[in-house]
Amino acid sequence: MLLTMSRNPEEPVYNRIEEARAALGLSRQDLADKTGVHYQTIGYLEREEYSPSLVLAIRIAKSLNQEVSELFSLTPFKKGK
Amino acid sequence: MLLTMSRNPEEPVYNRIEEARAALGLSRQDLADKTGVHYQTIGYLEREEYSPSLVLAIRIAKSLNQEVSELFSLTPFKKGK
């Protein structure tokens, strides 16, 4: 089909993907490859322009050796790990 | 828009929603109300006709006093709790 203007849903999910990814020295492309998604998708998630599906969240957590609950939250994360 | 025939995605997520819900003596309608979704949505999830968004998974886990990882998995659950 055509149209729609997604980007920026009403229900954001906070995440620490960028920190966790940087801690492992991975580029977005690297993480995208490990996870099996487009590298832009990682970017959108890090910028919190939309929230992932549960499957994607689980796969990303696995790629980063983290628990889903450590990486994603409905409430903002505190600064620092 | 129109059309589409969702139901039954390519990537299922296994879950224990039904068991956890029953353990608390809640009907689907009860859980749907607590979670803020349509009661049919709970049914689709229990029958694994599609997998939830991350936000919904988190909210459901919270409604059932469970961890996301205890309730959802990319691999099938063993029988019994």
Added chain:
DNA sequence: ATGCTATGTAGCATTAATGCAACATCTAGG
């Protein structure tokens, strides 16, 4: 039997998540 509750099934509308492509920008190296 009648009725009520829980559940399954089917369709359709709307919106979000994802892929992908084409750019722009910025920075680190050579």
Added chain:
DNA sequence: CCTAGATGTTGCATTAATGCTACATAGCAT
């Protein structure tokens, strides 16, 4: 300076997730 890599931005197509409505069925009451 030039180039390459990483990241941000915009647009559009496709598909999944969700809401909602309606109806069927099965069980359990009264």
